[in-house]
Amino acid sequence: MMGTMRDDEPLTLDVATAPQAPPSPASDTGGPGPGPAPWVRRLVVVGLVLAAVNLRPAITSLGALLKEVRDGLGMSGTMAGLLTSVPAACFALFGFAAPRLARRHGPGAVVLAGMVAITAGLLLRPFAGATPVFLAASALALAGIAVSNVLMPVIVKRYFPDRVGTVTGVYSMALSLGTALAAAVTVPLTDAMGGSWRLGLGVWAALAAVAIVAWLPLARDRSASAARPVAVVTAGRAAGERTGTPHALAAGEHGSILRSRTAWMLACFFGLQGTAAYVTMGWMPQIFRDAGISAGQAGLLLAVTMVMGVPLSFVLPPLAARMRSQGPIVVVLGAFQVAGFAGLWAAPAAAPYLWALLLGIANCAFPLVLTMIGMRSRTGAGVVRLSAFAQSTGYLISIPGPILVGTLNQTSGGWGLPIALMIALVVPQVVCGVLAGRNRHIEDEL
Structure with missing residues (x-):
């Protein structure tokens, strides 16, 4: 695993290719080689929580101070829109690299490197004297977020294959x-620190540094390397005969994921919900401030939106994991999204906390799609491929949205056209989410 890797080699992550019996609920073992010790699994949960807490402050802290940063660096509306799209661009670019890095060094080591990059980027960003330097420092932090984003579902599947929904809920709650x-x-x-936006952004590096400590002992851990493919009974076959044969698994590992309709629908759903999320995080405070709401209250309103993910991220993934199709949840979240954006369009200052609440519920499409990624493949190797493809392609899809919102706001002089665009995008988002939520596995399509 630590040697060189050819481009035509199958995308695996220490996953046994021979069929094994499914793990017993009472045991951490069940495949060749020992499973992770209980203390390792507890440390993984702590690491997941600390990593997840650091996956968004680089973005939402900037959203709260976007006006001050724009004034300080002399940014136009289009450039500010580009700045709010930098997260999606970095997530796409570096997300594609995450599987190869994880193959060579292990997912724990890559997440550790991600936490170091986040810390360094957040430390450097306050020293930027011009927009390009600020963008470069932000990109460094976002590169660390990107690889960690992709590998979170992989680590969950690796250490907790029988608790994907529950553990996804825990780290999604921490992320929120x-x-x-x-x-x-x-x-x-x-x-409190004198009104300097530079100090206000740089202070978040301390939180990222704490996560580094938790991931140091996990960087070299290989105790979960013998992850077992999940055996699945196929209709029409005799009881006990499984599709998880070497032939089926090889097809899932070697076949081009571009041929999977489910993978494409997941990528499109991920991208469209990401567009809405980044527009909300990057522009909602500015919408409220333009409506006459103070900067402090606008930041608090964004916090209301984000904090809704704390309880819902704990409830939603386990609920979704118990459902054969996640389409109904997709539709409900889409309805909340339309209502929230419609309120911002019609009267942002009339009921700002209601609009923030509605959009906060809609933003829970993110933990939902993470859960779906873990459910749409039978093996850990499949989850690696699907997570990298769906997230990286999805982030590419989400790049134009925040830029277009900033441009439309600057050219039209208001928020009517940008918000109308966001309402229109809910339709394809729901369609893709319903199709991605069907009870399918990518191995069957490859």
Whole structure:
């Protein structure tokens, strides 16, 4: 695993290709070689939580201070839109590299490197004197977020193959908590430190540094390397005969994922919900401020939106994991999204907390799609491929949205056209989510 890797080699991540019996609920073993020790699994949960807390403050802290950063660096509306699209661009670019890095060094080592990159980027960003330098420092932090984003579902599948929904809910809840925390306290912290947006953004590097400590002992851990493919009974075959044969698994590992309709629908759903999320995180505070709401209250409203993910991210993934199709959840979240954007369009200052609440519920499409990624493949290797493809392609899809919103706002002089665009995008988002939520596995399509 630590040697060189050819481009035509199958995408695997220490996953046994021979069929094995499914693991017993009472045991951490069940495949060739020992399973992870209980203390390792507990440490993985702590590491997942600390990593997840750091996957959004670099973005939402900037959203709360976007006006100050624009004034300080002399950004136009289009350039500010580009800045809000940098996360998606970095997530796409570096997300594609995550599987190869994980093959060579192990997912724990890559996540550790991601936490180091986040810390370094957040430390460097306050020293930027011009927009290009600020973008470069942001890109460094976002590169670390990108590889960690892709590998979170992989690590969950690797260490907790029988608890995908529950553990996904735990780290999704932590992600929402970190997002909300940065949105809520960035402005007050900035005011307390003299009003400098540079200090207000740079302080979040300390939180990322804490996560480095947790991932140091996990960087070399290989105790879950003998992850077992999940045996699945196929209709029409005799009881006990499984599709998880070497032939079926080889097809899933070697076949081009571009041929999977489910993978494409997941990527499109991921991209469209990501567009809405980044427009919300990057532009919603500005919409409220343009409506006459103070900077502090606008940051608090963004925190309300983000904090909704804390309880819902804990409830939604286990619920979705128990359903054969996740389409109904997709439709409900889409309805909340339309209602929230419609409120921002019609009267942003009339009921700002209601609009923030509705959009916060809609943003829970993110933990939902992460859960679906873990459910649409039978093996850990399949989840690696699907997570990298769906997230990286999805982030590519989401890049134009925030830029277009900033451009439309600058050219039209208001928020009517940008918000109308976001409402229109809910339709393809729901369609793709319903199709991605069908009870399918990518191995069957490859």
